[in-house]
Structure formats: structure tokens, C-alpha cells
Amino acid sequence: MVNNPIEEQDILEKSVLYLIRVIGKNFKFLILAIVLGGGLGIGLSYMATVKYKASAELLPEFSRGSLSSLGSLASLAGLNTSSGESDAIRPDLYPNILQSNPAVLHLLKQPVESVDGKKFPTLFDYYKLKLELQLPPTFLNTSLNDSIVKFKPEEMLVISSLKNSIESNFDSKLGMVTIGVEMEDPKIATITLANCISYLKISVNEYRYGKNVDQGDFLTAQLSKAKDRMGKARYKLQKYRDNNRNIFTNAAKIEEQKLQEEYSIAFSIYNSLLGESERLNISSQDEKPLFQILNPPVVPNNRSSPNRLFYAVGCGLAGFMITLILLLVPWRKIRLT
Incomplete structure (x- = not known):
């Protein structure tokens, strides 16, 4: 049809x-x-349920070594601090950092205080009272690095509740990060927001300087060994010269030349490692990621929902x-x- x-x-x-x-x-x-x-x-x-939302606006900055005063001073000293592309975390990944389980566990460990003056040893204790849960705080010490972790349903309830309370986004046009925390208690929301900003700074710095710290530890160890080697070589050279001051044989001159070469090599290695250590220190301070807080956390007076x-x-x-x-x-x- x-x-x-x-x-x-x-x-x-x-x-x-x-x-x-x-x-x-x-x-x-x-x-x-x-x-x-x-x-x-x-x-x-x-x-x-009445909730209050505390918010803050951050402007992430990253100073290039080639444009800073420390970089200029290092260039005058003969040290090259340029490192190509930056190793800093992109600002558009900041929301993912705050929604990660390590970040949530860190926030749950922080002490908080309610608007009526009641103090909680940790944010986890506040959620236990709010959700009426009987949970030991042992899961807060869970290591999430390389191990496989399974949380209990009650623990996941606490983690998901905190994650749902945190909102963050990155405006690529303005280059600005906005973070908001919405909870029933306005003061606890503001304290948690401040802890979010603090954790974000720590994470960015650790990511940026993790490699530099490893390099610094390695250079410190090698510098100590090179300094001992240079000292021993210098001592052998001076001791040989003292013992053979009035001897002018060719064999004595060859041995002195050999000790002089060993000392020169040890001094060159020590000087090279010292310069590399100074370059790494200057580069670390020169390219330090910073946060400019445009709107700091303030305890809200009006409800958001x-x-x-x-x-x-x-x-x-x-x-x-x-x-x-x-x-x-x-x-x-x-x-x-």
C-alpha cells in the first residue's frame, strides 16, 4: 500500500x-x-540538600630560560641553559590530575574545619560522618604507584563523592584554569579548594623536576668521586716533586709528566662536572613553573544549589x-x- x-x-x-x-x-x-x-x-x-561552591581562577605561567635574567647570567658565565621544549605538564591536563585517585587520597588526608568551628583530623573523617560509614582510615595509605588496588564499595563511595564535588576546566583561549569545589559546608569546600591548588602545584613541580632531581643526585655523586680523584692525583704529584726535587734524570721527568697528566685529567673531569651541576641548578630555577592566582579561594556566603x-x-x-x-x-x- x-x-x-x-x-x-x-x-x-x-x-x-x-x-x-x-x-x-x-x-x-x-x-x-x-x-x-x-x-x-x-x-x-x-x-x-543545600550546597555551597568555592571557586578559584589560576593563570599558569612558565618562564623560558632564554628570556630570563638567570639565563642571561648563565650565558655570560659560559653555561648553556637552553633545553628546547619544556617538560612541564600542559594546563589542559590539570583537571585530569585533580580527578585522579592519588589526588583524591591526598585530599582525604588533609585536616578540615566546618563553618561552625568543628575540626576534623582529615576530610575522610568528615565524609564518614556525613555518609554514616564505619571505615578504618587504612585505605588512605594505599600506594597507587605500580600495584593493583581494589577498593571496597564504601571506600569507592567516599572517593566518588569527593570527585563529584570537584569541578575544573581549562580555557584554552584565555589560558586560565578554573577550579570549583561544591559541598554542604562552605568552609570545608574552601579548604578543600585550597588543598587542590596546593596539590596541583606539587604535582606539576614533581613532574617537571623529577628528572632534574635524578640528574642532580647523579651529578653530586660523580662530583664527589671526581673531587676525591683530583685530590689524590694532586697529592701524588706534589709528593713526587718533594721526593725528587734535586733529581734531573729523564726517567724522573717522565714519571712527573705522567702524574701531571693524571692530575690534569682529574681536574678537567671535576671542572666539567661542576659546570654541569651549576647549569642544572640555574636551569631548574630559571624554568620554574608558577601559578598566578587571579581569584583566590573565598568562603561562599550564598548557596550554589x-x-x-x-x-x-x-x-x-x-x-x-x-x-x-x-x-x-x-x-x-x-x-x-
Whole structure:
């Protein structure tokens, strides 16, 4: 059976006209449904949990060694501090850092204080009281480096609750990072926000300087060995000269030349390692990642949720749609019959 487009268009026009007539005929009733639905929404908003949101804006900066004063001084001293591309974490990865399990465990270990002055040894203790859980704090010491970890459902409830409270995003156009923490207690939310910023700084610095620290430890060990070797070579040379001051044989001159060469090599290695150590120190200070806090954390006074206007509009529209559907059901049954 082939559908006739003209008949389908006619049915559609009749349906739209009928819908308009139903709305016009029951206009006051639909308005009443919207009002009642909006009132119900406002009532539901008073039953919802009140939360406060603390937010902060960060401007991550990264100074290039070739443009800084330390880099210029190092160039005058004959040290090359240019290192090509930076090893810093990209700012668009900051939200992922704050949503990671190591970050959450770090935040749960920090002490907090409620707006009424009640102090909690850790944020974990606050969640235990809030969620009415009986959990030992042993899982806070869980190592997440290379081992496979399985959390209990109650522990995952705490972790997911904190993750849902943290919001962060990176604006690539402005180059700005926005972090927000929404909780029932405004002061605890603000303290947690400050801890988020602190953890973010620590993570970025550790990532950036992890390799430099390893190189610095290696250079320190090699520098100590080179210094001992240079000292021994110098002592042997001076001792030989003292014992053979009045001897002018060729064999004595060859031995002195040999000791002089050993001392020169040891001195050259020590001097090279010392210069490399100074270059690494200057480069570490020169390319230090910084955070410029544009809007610091402030304890919020106004609630962020529930949004009573959103509840009223949403429930009002829901009341309108439900009422309209109920008015159209008899017509649909007649049409089907």
C-alpha cells in the first residue's frame, strides 16, 4: 500500500489544528497546571540538600630560560641553559590530575574545619560522618604507584563523592584554569579548594623536576668521586716533586709528566662536572613553573544549589506536558478506534 503524501499532509494539518484547539480550549487549565507544577518544584527545592561552591581562577605561567635574567647570567658565565621544549605538564591536563585517585587520597588526608568551628583530623573523617560509614582510615595509605588496588564499595563511595564535588576546566583561549569545589559546608569546600591548588602545584613541580632531581643526585655523586680523584692525583704529584726535587734524570721527568697528566685529567673531569651541576641548578630555577592566582579561594556566603528557579521552571514544564498528554489521550483512543 502506497501512502499518499497529500493525505499525510492533511492528517498532519488536522492534528496540529486539533492540538491548537485543545490548548485554546483548556488554556486556563494548562496555566493552572504550570503554576501548580512550579509551586511543587519550589517545594521540592526546599527539600533538596543545600550546597555551597568555592571557586578559584589560576593563570599558569612558565618562564623560558632564554628570556630570563638567570639565563642571561648563565650565558655570560659560559653555561648553556637552553633545553628546547619544556617538560612541564600542559594546563589542559590539570583537571585530569585533580580527578585522579592519588589526588583524591591526598585530599582525604588533609585536616578540615566546618563553618561552625568543628575540626576534623582529615576530610575522610568528615565524609564518614556525613555518609554514616564505619571505615578504618587504612585505605588512605594505599600506594597507587605500580600495584593493583581494589577498593571496597564504601571506600569507592567516599572517593566518588569527593570527585563529584570537584569541578575544573581549562580555557584554552584565555589560558586560565578554573577550579570549583561544591559541598554542604562552605568552609570545608574552601579548604578543600585550597588543598587542590596546593596539590596541583606539587604535582606539576614533581613532574617537571623529577628528572632534574635524578640528574642532580647523579651529578653530586660523580662530583664527589671526581673531587676525591683530583685530590689524590694532586697529592701524588706534589709528593713526587718533594721526593725528587734535586733529581734531573729523564726517567724522573717522565714519571712527573705522567702524574701531571693524571692530575690534569682529574681536574678537567671535576671542572666539567661542576659546570654541569651549576647549569642544572640555574636551569631548574630559571624554568620554574608558577601559578598566578587571579581569584583566590573565598568562603561562599550564598548557596550554589538547589536552584529554585530551575526547579520551578522544570516542574512547571513537566506539569504542562503531562496535563496536555492527558487531555490528548481520549482523542488518540477515538482516532485509533
